Amino acid sequence: MQAVSSEIELVQGNEFRRGWRILLASMLGIGCGLAALPFYTAGVFAPHLAREFGWSMGQIMAGLTITTVVVVIAAPVTGVLCEKYGTRKIALASLACFGLSYLSLATLGNSLIQFYLTWAVAATLGAGTLPITFTRTVNRWFDKHRGLALGLAMTGTGLFGVLCKPLLAWVIADYGWRGGYFALGLLPLCLALPIAFTLFREPAFTPASGKAEPVDETAIPGMTRGEAVRHWRFWLIAAILVPISFALAGAVPNLEPILLDRGIDQATILTMTPLVGLASISGRLIGGWLLDRFWAPGVAFVLLGMPAISCIILTGTNLDPNMARAAILLIGFALGIEYDVVAYLTSRYFGMRSYAAIYGIFYVCFSTGAGFGPLVFGMIRDFAQDFGPALQISAVILPLCSAGFLFLGRYPAKTVT
CATH class of the missing domain: 1.20.1250.20 (MFS general substrate transporter like domains)
Structure with a gap:
């Protein structure tokens, strides 16, 4: 009864007052996830990997191509898993696995196969950090202001794109490229994951209806x-x-x-x-x-x-x-x-x-x-x-x-x- 009463108060309030926690968790989850980290930082690491291992720029950038190909398969599967198990579980598990995958890049040896396999694993396990997951929940929390809410949630990619290169330049200058990969792996693990665990959850109401009774998922x-x-x-x-x-x-x-x-x-x-x-x-x-x-x-x-x-x-x-x-x-x-x-x-x-x-x-x-x-x-x-x-x-x-x-x-x- 107390939970239902709490939801009634939420429904009666402003959408942003009740949903800011979801937006914050989504912004950080998307910004520290697969949609942003690889594509904004690959060019920063490329010269260091080329110098360390003698790989060509084409060989290094092929890691992004592998990511794209894997996402073609992993994205629809992630969508189905979200419908079956809920976005919270998928998002939390994926943030943890994606962060660990990035940490493993700090241990790279002179093996392109290892490099490509790591990217394939990161894309497979990190697909739950894509906007597919987070926007499903944002859409369910917002109706009247849905467009702006989606925009706020997805600013994570742009914010990361602006901030990541200065951050990486400092880390790599002091700790090398391995330290850079390690620092990026900590972002989903130590920033996005704790916030999502604390704040990210499915609503127990339908925003457009104005009703606060628990939602029957099968009747959406x-x-x-x-x-x-x-x-x-x-x-x-x-x-x-x-x-x-x-x-x-x-x-x-x-x-x-x-x-x-x-x-x-x-x-x-x-x-x-x-x-x-x-x-x-x-x-x-x-x-x-x-x-x-x-x-x-x-x-x-x-x-x-x-x-x-x-x-x-x-x-x-x-x-x-x-x-x-x-x-x-x-x-x-x-x-x-x-x-x-x-x-x-x-x-x-x-x-x-x-x-x-x-x-x-x-x-x-x-x-x-x-x-x-x-x-x-x-x-x-x-x-x-x-x-x-x-x-x-x-x-x-x-x-x-x-x-x-x-x-x-x-x-x-x-x-x-």
């Missing part, structure tokens, strides 16, 4: 995974995500060589690249606020289509640094909202009944495009001796595919929670 409105994959909206979203993520993610890892090709000096470039992380944080917050107030497909069309302007700007020769900064901000802003849009659309069009399983499949679509984008951009650069053709292709892809969201129509009332 929405489609099952099987119903969703038979629906045309599912395949439309999936088809849109692959090319959009390809166009956005292909440019970001190649920003430095793109800007060098356009005549911008290295010192100026170093002041520009952090703008991606800062813009992604703004994209999550402003985009989330817009999702709560306007039709989400319309918001997605505008914000994910606008970086086409960036691609056109970056194709210019003798690029003005201020124009380059504007282009980078637009790309970073769009990268910030893409995860949020997918999470929001999944909850609104398919409901929360099998949210994690459905979002897990969408995450695979995103990862596929993002995983191969940088590689294809690099191949085009090698063939054409210029990034221009890749940027021109992206300038067409972004508005054209973003317009596909406009065909989704109204939110189905029966699946809204």
Whole structure:
């Protein structure tokens, strides 16, 4: 009775007053998880590993490719496990295993097989730290302010992207690259895991209903995974995500060589690249606020289509640094909202009944495009001796595919929670 009474008080309060604990745990869990740590730090470790073991940059970066391939399998499986066992158990177990996997990187020997196997294990066991897990619970705690809540939860990746390189530079300077891997492994174990254990939990109520009685998990409105994959909206979203993520993610890892090709000096470039992380944080917050107030497909069309302007700007020769900064901000802003849009659309069009399983499949679509984008951009650069053709292709892809969201129509009332 005391527990039910406590939930009644929570429901009657403001969504953020009752849900800030969930947002804090989700922000740290996502920021210290698989979505952020490998991709923001691989470039920092690469020169040290090359010097220590004689590996090429391609061999080292192949670890990220392995991570992407493993996630294609692990993400949908994680979604199913979340539906079966609950997100709290999956998140806690995955944070612990992911942290231990990173600690093991500090023991690397001169073996590429060991290096690749460690990344495969980290991606498999760390898939529960992806937004699939945390956004399922955030969606269930928030309704009226769901978009902003998702944006706040996912700022963890952007914040980590801004802060991780200075932190690693200090640790590696004093303790070497092994100390750097050890420090990163401590983040999920000593920061995210204790906070998630203390604060992260499923709600015992449905936020949209205003009722505080315990929720029957089997009665949560929405489609099952099987119903969703038979629906045309599912395949439309999936088809849109692959090319959009390809166009956005292909440019970001190649920003430095793109800007060098356009005549911008290295010192100026170093002041520009952090703008991606800062813009992604703004994209999550402003985009989330817009999702709560306007039709989400319309918001997605505008914000994910606008970086086409960036691609056109970056194709210019003798690029003005201020124009380059504007282009980078637009790309970073769009990268910030893409995860949020997918999470929001999944909850609104398919409901929360099998949210994690459905979002897990969408995450695979995103990862596929993002995983191969940088590689294809690099191949085009090698063939054409210029990034221009890749940027021109992206300038067409972004508005054209973003317009596909406009065909989704109204939110189905029966699946809204």
